Amino acid sequence: MAEITGGPSTTSDEASAPTRGSQAWRFVRRNPTLVFGLVILLIMCVMAIFAPLIAADPFSMKPVQRLRAPSDAFWFGTDQLGRDVFARTIWGARVSLAVGISVAVFSVLVGLVIGLFAGTVWWVEAVVMRFMDGLMAIPAILLAIAMVSLFGASVMIVIIAIVIPEVPRVVRLVRSVVLSTREQPYVEAAIAGGAPWWKILIRHILPPTIPPLIVQATYICASAILVEAALSFLGAGTPPEIPTWGNMIAADRIYLSRAPWCIFYPGVALALVVLAVNLVGDGLRDRLDPRIARRM
Amino acid sequence: MLAFIVRRLISTFVVMAVVAILIFLLLRLAPGDPVAILVGDNASPAQIEAVRKQLGLDDPIIVQFWAWASKVLVGDLGISIFSNEPVSKLIGQRLEPTLSLTATTIVFAVVTAVAMGLLAAWKVGTWIDRLVMAISVLSFSVPVFVVGYVLIYIFAIELRWLPVQGYRYIGDGLWDWARHLVLPSIALGLAYIALIARITRTAMLDALAEDYVRTAHAKGVSTRSVLTKHALKNAGVPIVTVIGIGVALLIGGVVITETVFNIPGIGRLVVDAIQTRDYPIIQGVILLFSGIYVIVNLMVDLTYTLLDPRIRT
Numbered sequence: 359m360a361e362i363t364g365g366p367s368t369t370s371d372e373a374s375a376p377t378r379g380s381q382a383w384r385f386v387r388r389n390p391t392l393v394f395g396l397v398i399l400l401i402m403c404v405m406a407i408f409a410p411l412i413a414a415d416p417f418s419m420k421p422v423q424r425l426r427a428p429s430d431a432f433w434f435g436t437d438q439l440g441r442d443v444f445a446r447t448i449w450g451a452r453v454s455l456a457v458g459i460s461v462a463v464f465s466v467l468v469g470l471v472i473g474l475f476a477g478t479v480w481w482v483e484a485v486v487m488r489f490m491d492g493l494m495a496i497p498a499i500l501l502a503i504a505m506v507s508l509f510g511a512s513v514m515i516v517i518i519a520i521v522i523p524e525v526p527r528v529v530r531l532v533r534s535v536v537l538s539t540r541e542q543p544y545v546e547a548a549i550a551g552g553a554p555w556w557k558i559l560i561r562h563i564l565p566p567t568i569p570p571l572i573v574q575a576t577y578i579c580a581s582a583i584l585v586e587a588a589l590s591f592l593g594a595g596t597p598p599e600i601p602t603w604g605n606m607i608a609a610d611r612i613y614l615s616r617a618p619w620c621i622f623y624p625g626v627a628l629a630l631v632v633l634a635v636n637l638v639g640d641g642l643r644d645r646l647d648p649r650i651a652r653r654m
Numbered sequence: 655m656l657a658f659i660v661r662r663l664i665s666t667f668v669v670m671a672v673v674a675i676l677i678f679l680l681l682r683l684a685p686g687d688p689v690a691i692l693v694g695d696n697a698s699p700a701q702i703e704a705v706r707k708q709l710g711l712d713d714p715i716i717v718q719f720w721a722w723a724s725k726v727l728v729g730d731l732g733i734s735i736f737s738n739e740p741v742s743k744l745i746g747q748r749l750e751p752t753l754s755l756t757a758t759t760i761v762f763a764v765v766t767a768v769a770m771g772l773l774a775a776w777k778v779g780t781w782i783d784r785l786v787m788a789i790s791v792l793s794f795s796v797p798v799f800v801v802g803y804v805l806i807y808i809f810a811i812e813l814r815w816l817p818v819q820g821y822r823y824i825g826d827g828l829w830d831w832a833r834h835l836v837l838p839s840i841a842l843g844l845a846y847i848a849l850i851a852r853i854t855r856t857a858m859l860d861a862l863a864e865d866y867v868r869t870a871h872a873k874g875v876s877t878r879s880v881l882t883k884h885a886l887k888n889a890g891v892p893i894v895t896v897i898g899i900g901v902a903l904l905i906g907g908v909v910i911t912e913t914v915f916n917i918p919g920i921g922r923l924v925v926d927a928i929q930t931r932d933y934p935i936i937q938g939v940i941l942l943f944s945g946i947y948v949i950v951n952l953m954v955d956l957t958y959t960l961l962d963p964r965i966r967t
Binding site: 488493496497499500501504506507585588591592594611614618621622625626628632633637 | 665933944
């Protein structure tokens with residue numbers, strides 16, 4: 359897609375004075391969605407990290423002030439136990455972001471290792487890929503429900519339960535890139551030159567998998583945040599005493615008609631974070647993976 | 655063509671076997687006694703002994719697996735801890751609401767999404783295209799339960815157009831049944847629509863760039879006919895594929911939607927089982943839903959042969 363950036367006067371301005379500011383501005387104009395997503399994500403991360411400084415105590419209950427509408431004292435109102443919904447929404451960002459980022463990192467690492475080594479022995483590849491097909495057929499939310507009911511509810515189990523169904527997608531992606539790289543002349547040249555197999559793997563096979571994996575990692579992060587919230591909401595995720603957006607919505611859903619703010623604000627926060635991560639993913643895909651960008 | 659079908663059937667069987675092995679191993683890997691997990695805390699010693707014998711925990715693991723799998727194959731999914739009834743019977747009782755919800759959602763979502771994708775590809779680069787893409791990114795980001803509560807708040811609580819929650823059996827009146835399914839179907843279908851609309855747009859753009867489309871235009875075929883008869887037909891394979899893959903999205907979504915809208919279906923059965931720690935139900939529903947996913951995708955692959963004669967060879 360060709361984009362026309364500015365008229366002739368601005369181009370000459372930029373050419374004569376390529377200051378750091380104008381370069382940054384050009385980046386913003388060329389990648390509006392990527393920058394928008396990054397800004398939202400950055401704000402959310404800062405709020406999550408500095409939650410104790412920004413927000414009040416998310417656990418303090420004021421039974422006299424139950425289900426109060428948003429006001430100057432309580433920006434997002436109070437919930438059924440008189441807790442500050444604003445404070446809980448800010449604190450809730452911690453679990454969501456932590457789960458999203460850890461799931462993305464773990465599933466990409468595990469999937470990368472399996473994907474790279476699966477191809478070294480032919481029968482290993484067949485077994486591993488069939489195993490991955492089977493894993494993909496099990497619905498993620500149900501697998502997580504089963505694991506939480508067997509192993510008990512904790513943030514760690516939730517992360518593992520979300521990582522497992524994501525791994526096959528990463529393995530498939532890595533396999534497809536590796537299979538096409540393996541046919542390249544420079545790989546054949548390296549083999550003919552007598553380079554050890556691990557050197558070929560790290561120098562030639564690994565690098566081309568990185569850009570699509572970064573894109574995939576952001577999408578995994580978005581879906582992990584959604585699944586974590588869904589599991590909390592269903593009562594099969596993060597223990598209910600920890601303020602997460604899913605837990606907040608689950609706890610106050612019966613007060614929907616009396617106190618919609620209890621559900622509205624965590625819901626909006628959740629949607630905003632996932633939207634931001636998805637926009638970053640789309641932006642990265644357009645920059646890093648032109649092959650897919652053209653098709654989407 | 656026969657070779658294609660046979661190959662596809664074999665790989666489906668392999669995938670189902672892997673699913674069964676994984677689910678079987680999950681229970682054995684859990685900390686504690688599998689018997690205790692399967693009978694619950696309030697079981698009598700006689701019950702415990704019966705289940706222990708049934709599982710054959712002293713046998714080699716292969717024998718245990720075969721004993722379990724051969725029962726699953728004939729539809730015996732074990733006994734619920736909480737209600738003491740066969741899991742297959744409990745699932746059967748909940749079948750109608752879940753089938754109603756998914757069927758209405760699929761019909762509504764596929765029609766809407768294909769129309770949206772078609773429109774976006776036809777008007778590519780215009781504000782219509784951008785609007786469709788924006789809606790699809792947005793609906794991919796908002797969780798099912800948030801959409802559900804927003805819909806309930808606007809259309810049931812504020813406007814009072816539709817019922818807040820619940821389900822009416824189809825035998826008790828078609829109108830009431832349909833009214834109760836409107837909001838759940840929209841909530842469940844949104845992400846599915848986003849997925850299908852995106853792929854439809856891409857596939858249509860590819861098809862519209864083909865020579866036969868230009869030829870059709872040149873010989874004076876109406877735009878409508880070019881879009882639906884020439885382009886859409888050739889864009890069929892990726893669209894049908896994504897309809898099949900998206901079923902995974904629906905299966906996860908059903909569990910959440912039934913909880914939000916208080917629909918007594920299979921999804922609610924499994925969510926209630928979380929609270930009562932009723933593992934046999936959870937295991938049974940996983941097997942059922944994974945099986946549905948695999949079979950739907952098998953059917954999708956087989957429809958390729960109808961849609962695209964090139965695959966038949």
